[in-house]
Each structure stands twice: as C-alpha cells, then as structure tokens.
Amino acid sequence: MTDEDQIRRWEDEGGTHIEKERTMTETNVHTEHCCSIHGCKYGDENCPVVTKEQNQSYLCEACEEDGLTMEDVVETLLDIGATVVETAIEVGGQAAEVAGEAAEVAGEAAEVAGEVAGAIIGGLADVV
Ligand SMILES: [Zn+2]
Numbered sequence: 001m002t003d004e005d006q007i008r009r010w011e012d013e014g015g016t017h018i019e020k021e022r023t024m025t026e027t028n029v030h031t032e033h034c035c036s037i038h039g040c041k042y043g044d045e046n047c048p049v050v051t052k053e054q055n056q057s058y059l060c061e062a063c064e065e066d067g068l069t070m071e072d073v074v075e076t077l078l079d080i081g082a083t084v085v086e087t088a089i090e091v092g093g094q095a096a097e098v099a100g101e102a103a104e105v106a107g108e109a110a111e112v113a114g115e116v117a118g119a120i121i122g123g124l125a126d127v128v
C-alpha cells in the first residue's frame with residue numbers, strides 16, 4: 001500500500017465518521033459541557049466529545065474567550081482534515097487517557113486534563 005492509498009483510506013474512514021457524528025442526537029454531560037478543541041471539562045479520557053464520537057452542543061468557555069463560534073469549531077475540525085481526525089481520535093484518545101491519569105495524581109483532574117487534552121489535539125492540528 002502506498003502512502004497515497006493510506007491517506008485515501010483514512011479520508012474515507014474520516015468521512016464516514018463525520019457523517020456518523022452529524023446523525024448522532026444523543027446528549028449527555030459531555031456533549032453539553034465539553035469541547036472538541038479545548039478538551040473534556042471533567043478530565044474524562046473517554047469523553048465522547050474529545051474522541052469526536054459525539055458533537056458538542058455548545059461552545060466552551062475557552063471558545064467564548066477566543067471569540068469562536070460553533071461554525072468555527074466545525075470548520076476547525078474539518079480543516080484538520082479527515083486524515084488527521086482519524087489519527088487524532090486514536091492518538092488523542094490515548095494521550096487524553098495518559099493526561100487523565102496524570103491529572104488524577106495531581107488532584108486537578110477536570111481542569112488540567114481538559115487543557116492538556118485540548119492542547120494535544122490542537123498540537124496535532126498544527127503539526128499536520
Ligand atoms: Zn467530556
């Protein structure tokens with residue numbers, strides 16, 4: 001398999017994933033409070049918003065501080081590209097898990113893990 005084939009495969013899977021997100025209507029504390037860009041408010045390594053299994057319902061406080069709109073959030077995720085979305089789900093999920101454990105030890109699970117997870121996912125976007 002060439003690199004091009006690999007990328008095309010990731011894009012196909014990413015596209016499917018994004019379609020699935022759009023049709024998902026179930027809400028929970030994560031969809032109501034967490035941010036796919038800035039991370040899980042509760043430091044949950046399995047946050048469905050951070051792993052992009054579900055869309056967030058609202059902008060987080062950091063989004064509002066940055067002056068972002070929901071359109072910006074969606075665009076940012078789309079700008080990252082399907083390839084990176086798929087990779088970020090895997091790598092970001094693992095990184096968020098580690099960050100979550102570290103935050104528990106530090107006794108600042110919610111805030112720290114949310115920021116770290118957001119930064120990791122943001123960093124991935126910058127790299128690619
Ligand atoms: Zn969450």
Ligand SMILES: [Zn+2]
Pocket residue numbers: 035036037038039059060061062063064
């Ligand atoms: Zn945010």
